[in-house]
Amino acid sequence: MEHGVTQRHVIIIGAGAGGLSASIDVALAGVRVTLLERAATPGGKMHTREVDDVSVDGGPTVLTMRSVFEQLFEDAGTSLSERLTLLDSTVIARHAWTDGGLLDLYPDREQSRQSIAQFAGSDNAAGFDRFYAQSEKIHNALSSTFMSATKPNPLSLVGRVLRQHPPSSLLAARPSPDLWRALGGFFSDERLQQLFGRYATYVGSSPLSTPATLMLIAHVELDGVWLVDGGMHRLAKAMADLGQELGVDLHLNTHVNEVLVKNRKAVGVRLDDGTVLTADAVIFNGDTQAIATGQLGESAASAVTLRPSNQRALSAFTWCIKGQSSGFDLDHHNVFFESNYPSEFNTIFEDGNVPTKPTVYVCAQDRGPTGKRNAAERLLMLVNAPANGDKQTWSTDEVNHIRDNALAVLDRCGLTLSFGDDDCVATTPTDWHRRFPGSGGSLYGGASHGIWSSFTRSGARSRLKGLYLSGGSVHPGPGVPMATLSGRLAARTLLSDIIR
Ligand SMILES: Cc1cc2nc3c(=O)[nH]c(=O)nc-3n(C[C@H](O)[C@H](O)[C@H](O)COP(=O)(O)OP(=O)(O)OC[C@H]3O[C@@H](n4cnc5c(N)ncnc54)[C@H](O)[C@@H]3O)c2cc1C
Numbered sequence: 001m002e003h004g005v006t007q008r009h010v011i012i013i014g015a016g017a018g019g020l021s022a023s024i025d026v027a028l029a030g031v032r033v034t035l036l037e038r039a040a041t042p043g044g045k046m047h048t049r050e051v052d053d054v055s056v057d058g059g060p061t062v063l064t065m066r067s068v069f070e071q072l073f074e075d076a077g078t079s080l081s082e083r084l085t086l087l088d089s090t091v092i093a094r095h096a097w098t099d100g101g102l103l104d105l106y107p108d109r110e111q112s113r114q115s116i117a118q119f120a121g122s123d124n125a126a127g128f129d130r131f132y133a134q135s136e137k138i139h140n141a142l143s144s145t146f147m148s149a150t151k152p153n154p155l156s157l158v159g160r161v162l163r164q165h166p167p168s169s170l171l172a173a174r175p176s177p178d179l180w181r182a183l184g185g186f187f188s189d190e191r192l193q194q195l196f197g198r199y200a201t202y203v204g205s206s207p208l209s210t211p212a213t214l215m216l217i218a219h220v221e222l223d224g225v226w227l228v229d230g231g232m233h234r235l236a237k238a239m240a241d242l243g244q245e246l247g248v249d250l251h252l253n254t255h256v257n258e259v260l261v262k263n264r265k266a267v268g269v270r271l272d273d274g275t276v277l278t279a280d281a282v283i284f285n286g287d288t289q290a291i292a293t294g295q296l297g298e299s300a301a302s303a304v305t306l307r308p309s310n311q312r313a314l315s316a317f318t319w320c321i322k323g324q325s326s327g328f329d330l331d332h333h334n335v336f337f338e339s340n341y342p343s344e345f346n347t348i349f350e351d352g353n354v355p356t357k358p359t360v361y362v363c364a365q366d367r368g369p370t371g372k373r374n375a376a377e378r379l380l381m382l383v384n385a386p387a388n389g390d391k392q393t394w395s396t397d398e399v400n401h402i403r404d405n406a407l408a409v410l411d412r413c414g415l416t417l418s419f420g421d422d423d424c425v426a427t428t429p430t431d432w433h434r435r436f437p438g439s440g441g442s443l444y445g446g447a448s449h450g451i452w453s454s455f456t457r458s459g460a461r462s463r464l465k466g467l468y469l470s471g472g473s474v475h476p477g478p479g480v481p482m483a484t485l486s487g488r489l490a491a492r493t494l495l496s497d498i499i500r
Pocket of ligand 1: 013014015016017018019036037038039042044045046058059060062063064254255256257286287290318382435436437443444470471472473478479480484
């Protein structure tokens, strides 16, 4: 450790995936870290809701890119597997359609191919082979040049790809503007277009408007999908525990009102109760729009670009449920499709409404490799929604109406869920907006619409000296692994600036 480095102090605002990973790396460099989190637990979107006597995971449920977390723990001199049990998902997800179709996708290419051949015939299975080969090429071209690298622009990305890969990789990674249409070139069965088009929603976007590069998610999933034994919030806890062991000073229930600026540099923060804390640098892990809209003070507002509300990514209505299921053999991850997928996204992004016949995701948390179900099981049900939680509120009747529309889709797929009103806890876009200031309820920052969208996200360095950014609304984008990488990028950038 360099002499003098221990005297430095960094404040991190927010203990989501990107704040936690940043805190670990900055503390590891011997810098004093204060981590300030407004919620009562660390983890941000990785959280649980109490339903009667059980805790239900209310945020992310699909864990991919295991190596991102292994590397984080390994770099800190420990191991993820010592602290957390990750279980292999034998099925990526079970997909059902209201017309009776059923398809399981596996983290094994040949098994998925056979499943698709049985479901939609040999032409579509051959299409899957071509689709997967393309997905692998895109992934290989972009994983180190884009995802793990500091924010590139289009030119620097081309340079990085060419330095690390043959020129043909550029062709694979070229941004074709429309995932939905690109999928039509691989699959004649529209249900497969739907299934793989759903990857756009992993980054809160519409398959009609996201670039086809997002098909790289297929490769990521075939690389492995894991369940965290005990629930995803355990991952957040393991990261928070590691940070604290390294000396991170974590304060919960602590809302930051202002980033203090002196001589055009971030020099500390002011808390809700007026307390002032000074620092050599500050990392912000919330939605960048909280900064842009002045919620961290007027002096910091120009540190990031203001994103128009029509460029927000998806929000969601979710229900954490303790209940019974019947009529359909649920797996851990289940997706229930209606027939008209494009109309769902037009309703959300063009009309700003919640679809009446939505795609419904159900996570049956007690099912899977070591699942243990009692009479009642823990379920998370989710439908996509527009991110207008700062402009609209929903009455209980309206929320129940949206819930009943989702239950009707499940019913048409053969699944009946039963639960009492007290055993179902809803979260609306308004609730998400309140939990994540500045977001409007968007769960993934800005939508990845258009071929340049990936380049418009802020990088780790904001426009204000001393203020750094991490989290799903900045490069390389949303999802727990990506947000974790963003925190590591913020730490690396900050450390290279302050340790000179
Ligand atoms: C329902 C749902 C399902 C999802 N499913 C998946 C999935 O299956 N797989 C996947 O990989 N991803 C999924 N995601 C996305 C994933 O959860 C997020 O992209 C990721 O967790 C975001 O991490 P983050 O670093 O941006 O921090 P966040 O989780 O956004 O946390 C930011 C933290 O900052 C705090 N904060 C903000 N402002 C302040 C302030 N002023 N003062 C103090 N604290 C502040 C907040 O309280 C919060 O704790 C899902 C998200 C949701 C909501």
